[in-house]
Amino acid sequence: MNNKFAVYAGGIVGIILLTFLLSVIPDSFNFFREEKSAMFVFTLIVIMIMLYEVKLAKSSSEPTFLRTIPGLKAVEEAVGRSTEMGRPILYVPGIMDMNEVETVAGVVVLGHVANMTAQYETELDVPVARAIVMQSARQVTKEAYLTQGRPEMYNEDMVHYITDDQFAYAAAVNGIMQRDEPAACLYMGKFFAESLLFAETGNSIGAIQIAGTGSQTQIPFFVTACDYTLMGEEFFAASAYLSKEPELIAGITAQDIIKVILVGFILLSIVSRAFFDLGVTDFNLITWLGL
Amino acid sequence: MLLKRYIPIAIVAFFGALTLSAWFIDNETIETFANDDATQFFDIIAAFAVFLGALNLLKLQFIKVLKQQSGWIYSAIAIASFFFAFIIGFFIRGAYFVGEDVYFSQKAAEAAILSSGSSEVVVPVDWGAHVQTDGSLFQWMFKYIFSPLSATMFALLAFFVASASFRAFRARNFEASLLLVAGIIIMLGRVPVGSLISSWTIMYILAFSIGIGINIYLKNRNMVFGWILGSCGLITGFGMTMGWPIDQPAIFFLPALQEWIYLVPNLAGSRAILIGIGLGIVATSLRYIFGLEKSYLGE
Numbered sequence: 001m002n003n004k005f006a007v008y009a010g011g012i013v014g015i016i017l018l019t020f021l022l023s024v025i026p027d028s029f030n031f032f033r034e035e036k037s038a039m040f041v042f043t044l045i046v047i048m049i050m051l052y053e054v055k056l057a058k059s060s061s062e063p064t065f066l067r068t069i070p071g072l073k074a075v076e077e078a079v080g081r082s083t084e085m086g087r088p089i090l091y092v093p094g095i096m097d098m099n100e101v102e103t104v105a106g107v108v109v110l111g112h113v114a115n116m117t118a119q120y121e122t123e124l125d126v127p128v129a130r131a132i133v134m135q136s137a138r139q140v141t142k143e144a145y146l147t148q149g150r151p152e153m154y155n156e157d158m159v160h161y162i163t164d165d166q167f168a169y170a171a172a173v174n175g176i177m178q179r180d181e182p183a184a185c186l187y188m189g190k191f192f193a194e195s196l197l198f199a200e201t202g203n204s205i206g207a208i209q210i211a212g213t214g215s216q217t218q219i220p221f222f223v224t225a226c227d228y229t230l231m232g233e234e235f236f237a238a239s240a241y242l243s244k245e246p247e248l249i250a251g252i253t254a255q256d257i258i259k260v261i262l263v264g265f266i267l268l269s270i271v272s273r274a275f276f277d278l279g280v281t282d283f284n285l286i287t288w289l290g291l
Numbered sequence: 292m293l294l295k296r297y298i299p300i301a302i303v304a305f306f307g308a309l310t311l312s313a314w315f316i317d318n319e320t321i322e323t324f325a326n327d328d329a330t331q332f333f334d335i336i337a338a339f340a341v342f343l344g345a346l347n348l349l350k351l352q353f354i355k356v357l358k359q360q361s362g363w364i365y366s367a368i369a370i371a372s373f374f375f376a377f378i379i380g381f382f383i384r385g386a387y388f389v390g391e392d393v394y395f396s397q398k399a400a401e402a403a404i405l406s407s408g409s410s411e412v413v414v415p416v417d418w419g420a421h422v423q424t425d426g427s428l429f430q431w432m433f434k435y436i437f438s439p440l441s442a443t444m445f446a447l448l449a450f451f452v453a454s455a456s457f458r459a460f461r462a463r464n465f466e467a468s469l470l471l472v473a474g475i476i477i478m479l480g481r482v483p484v485g486s487l488i489s490s491w492t493i494m495y496i497l498a499f500s501i502g503i504g505i506n507i508y509l510k511n512r513n514m515v516f517g518w519i520l521g522s523c524g525l526i527t528g529f530g531m532t533m534g535w536p537i538d539q540p541a542i543f544f545l546p547a548l549q550e551w552i553y554l555v556p557n558l559a560g561s562r563a564i565l566i567g568i569g570l571g572i573v574a575t576s577l578r579y580i581f582g583l584e585k586s587y588l589g590e
Contacts, residue, residue: 031316040315043573050577099333101572104579108586131344132337136587143588160351161344167444179362193448200451214568216561224459232564236571239586247583255574262566 007052008257015044038289045261050254057250064249071210071228072241078184078208079116087183088123089113092173092198094189094213095129095166098136102214105236106189107136109212112242113186114144118153126159127176129169134161170194174201187211187226188235191218199225212238300582307580349373376432385428386416393426473552480549490543491530497543498522 019041022032032040057064082089091113093106110126117124126141128134137159145154162172174197177185185202187195188211195211195218202209203225211222212230222229230238233255240248272285306329313325348369355366379385386393387400390411394400400413422429462468479485498519506515529535538544542551578584 031318033315033317036315043311043315046573047577050574051581054583097333097337099330101575104587105575108584111586130337131340131342131347134344134347135340140587157347157351161347163348164341164344165441167441171440171444175362175365193445196448196451196455197444200455214571216565216568219564221455224455232568233571236568236575239584243586248578251574251578251583255570258570258574259567262570 004052004056008049011048011052012045015041015048018044035290038291046254046258049257050251053250053254053257054247057246057253060246064246064253066241066249066252069230069234069237069241071212071230071234072238074208074210074228075113075186075242076116078186078210079113079120079122081208082117082183083120083122085183088125088180089117090173090177090180090182090185090202090207091124091126092185092187092189093126093128093133093137094187094191095169095194096190097130098132100190102190102235103130103133105214105239106212107133107140108239109186109188109242110137111140111144112239114141115148118145118148118150121150121153124158125176125180125182127162127169127173128159129162129164129166131161134159166192166194170197173198177201177205177207181205182207184208184210187213187222188230188238189213191215191222196221196225202226296585296588299588300585304580304582307576311576311580345373376429379428379432380422383428384415384418384421385431386421386424386426388414388416393424395428395431476545476552477549480545480547485545485549486538488545489537490535490540491526493543493545493548494526495523498526 019037022030022040023034023037025032079089091110093110094100094103096103098104098107114124116122124141126137128137138156141159142154142156145151163169173194176182177198178201182205185198185207187198187209191198191213192215195213195215199209199211199222209226210228210230211226212235213219213222214232214235216232219229219231223231237252237255240252269285272281272283275281276284309321310325310329313321316322352366352369352373354360355363356370360366385395387395387397389400389403390409392400392403394403397413397415404411404413416424416427421427424430456474459467460471460474462471479488501522502515502519505511505518509515533539538547541547575584579587
């Protein structure tokens with residue numbers, strides 16, 4: 001453990017020195033944006049910690065502890081409930097395209113859900129709002145059914161396109177909910193005002209609802225109307241959590257280490273700012289870093 | 292394996308790293324690629340993909356109509372709407388100008404000239420511009436069919452917010468009660484009547500609420516009586532001697548209190564979530580760039 005933190009400390013010093021060196025190169029040869037130095041240091045630190053944690057995870061035989069995330073535990077419960085009730089599962093991967101990392105995360109979680117539906121022989125319905133998402137989601141779903149040895153259960157129309165328009169899509173998905181009465185509704189991706197339309201309609205039909213999003217403004221709506229909500233980082237950790245692969249779990253460990261570093265940095269900034277405001281010192285960390 | 296695994300991972304890694312480096316490298320070519328070219332590539336691919344989507348939509352709706360599955364009538368409407376929008380978008384100009392006036396068809400425009408006896412000529416709108424010209428058939432459809440339908444869906448939110456709030460504000464446990472109290476303070480503090488409620492009133496309400504709590508947990512009538520009498524006496528005494536106006540002490544004045552709730556605990560919580568989201572996005576993106584996460588390839 002001590003060795004690990006020595007590596008990180010050495011790495012951080014090395015990154016800061018590298019950034020300093022890049023900044024002092026004469027302007028005629030220099031392509032480095034000096035004003036982005038703080039961000040550059042942060043990005044390199046994140047990369048270093050992540051790669052080192054992955055390396056450690058690969059060489060370690062001990063499983064990494066992951067706290068229980070109720071929303072992800074509930075995914076299997078939701079699939080089981082749908083199987084018992086003989087009703088389909090509705091999966092909504094947000095309303096944005098594949099250039100949004102939340103949509104990619106939503107499609108990745110869809111792969112895990114499709115694994116379960118293939119295993120339990122449950123019907124899966126994935127209405128999508130973007131044609132590219134449709135293609136990606138089909139690929140992921142197909143692979144899941146093949147992996148589970150149930151290719152005959154896969155039907156490419158289980159992932160179907162509706163429309164790019166936000167409220168037309170909301171109307172169509174609400175219609176599907178009212179007609180098919182799915183036992184479970186999963187909303188994983190990027191959402192806007194339609195989030196509450198989905199969640200309330202799902203609530204009215206008595207479906208078990210699990211939402212996951214990084215859209216900060218929509219989290220309160222999902223928390224209010226859904227049974228479980230994966231808030232922000234929990235949603236991005238979902239794939240690693242469900243896959244249980246050490247390499248991916250190492251990414252979550254790295255994320256937690258970075259979070260601890262960030263908390264330390266925030267505390268340091270508060271102290272620095274307080275001393276600056278009280279006139280104890282002329283140095284202000286935030287101003288110095290240009291943040 | 293090479294086509295399905297290594298090449299896609301290499302493409303993601305290369306373009307991911309390139310886009311990330313554009314943030315730190317002062318080079319016009321890389322910057323133009325990341326900010327303009329890459330997004331245009333995406334738009335072009337998305338434009339082609341729409342055909343796949345539209346075909347899939349039509350296929351499923353036609354099957355529903357042919358098999359007369361439940362709700363097939365909606366599918367019929369969807370198909371009709373699709374072709375209506377398609378035809379007026381691609382094959383009908385839908386806007387013929389006679390001076391300032393616009394007519395949907397050339398015939399209608401000519402009839403208008405004949406009836407008015409004017410010497411004006413019919414000027415058809417340019418192809419392409421016809422979907423954005425005010426008064427064209429396409430714009431008519433957009434303005435009088437599409438927009439009201441979208442607005443109707445959006446308006447449903449008002450009712451859903453009410454039903455969701457009703458469930459969320461039920462005082463089932465301590466957290467829900469806290470939410471209820473905070474909600475009431477925010478709602479009252481943001482409307483004009485909130486500034487008419489004096490800090491004194493809020494303090495009396497608070498004293499009575501604590502009295503109710505004492506009664507529930509201690510079930511001691513004397514203690515409750517003592518608390519109510521003592522606290523109300525203190526509030527009145529302090530208020531009269533210190534000459535508190537309607538908004539003093541400020542901590543119990545609803546507009547000030549709601550602002551504090553909004554700007555301090557609420558902002559702190561939302562910033563914590565925001566940092567988590569940002570960190571999650573960075574970590575997830577790096578997992579894709581370094582090829583650690585391959586689930587998006589179906590693995």
